[in-house]
Amino acid sequence: MPRVSSLKPPPTRSPGTPDGRWQRVYAVVGRIPRGKVATYGQVARLAGLGRGARQVGYALHALPDNASLPWHRVINRLGEISLRRSGGHDELQRLLLEREGIRFDQKGRVDLSEFGWQA
DNA sequence: ATTCTGACTTGGG
DNA sequence: CCCCAAGCCAGAA
Numbered sequence: 001m002p003r004v005s006s007l008k009p010p011p012t013r014s015p016g017t018p019d020g021r022w023q024r025v026y027a028v029v030g031r032i033p034r035g036k037v038a039t040y041g042q043v044a045r046l047a048g049l050g051r052g053a054r055q056v057g058y059a060l061h062a063l064p065d066n067a068s069l070p071w072h073r074v075i076n077r078l079g080e081i082s083l084r085r086s087g088g089h090d091e092l093q094r095l096l097l098e099r100e101g102i103r104f105d106q107k108g109r110v111d112l113s114e115f116g117w118q119a
Numbered sequence: 120a121t122t123c124t125g126a127c128t129t130g131g132g
Numbered sequence: 133c134c135c136c137a138a139g140c141c142a143g144a145a
Contacts, residue, residue: 021141040127044140052140057126062142074126082126089126123145131136 021049022059029060032073035100036117037110039077046119057082072096073117079110 024047032038038046040053049055060071072093076082083090094104102115 041129044127049140051128051138053127053129054125054139055127055141058140058142059126061126071126076126077128084126093126121145124143125141128139130138
C-alpha cells in the first residue's frame, strides 16, 4: 500500500470546478425551461465560467446526438441561431424551438425580452 | 512545445 | 449597422 505522500495530489483547478467545466454547462442547460431560451453568455455566467461563452458553444458542440439535453434552447445574444458547420442542425434547432411555441421574426431572431429565460 | 480555430460576448470606436 | 481587441479554453495541426 503506497504511502500518503505517493498519492496523486488534488488537481488544482479553478475554484469550484469539479470534473470539468462542461458538466456545469450541461447542468445549467438542463434547467432551461421549455418554451424559453438562454444565451451562451448567460449560460456561461450561471455555470461559473465568467466570460467563457465560447466554451459553452464548444461544450454543446461536443455533445452526443443522443444526449437528453435541451441544447436547442441555447442561442446567441442577438436572439439568433448560431449554427453553420454540420448542416441541418440549425434548421432542426429552429424546428424544435418553434415546436415549443417560440417564434422567430422575419430576420430569424427571437425576442429575448419575451422568450429569454430569467434564471 | 506552439499556433490556429471555433455552436460566443463585451466594450470601444 | 460595421470593424476590432480582449477574454475564454479544448482540440487539431
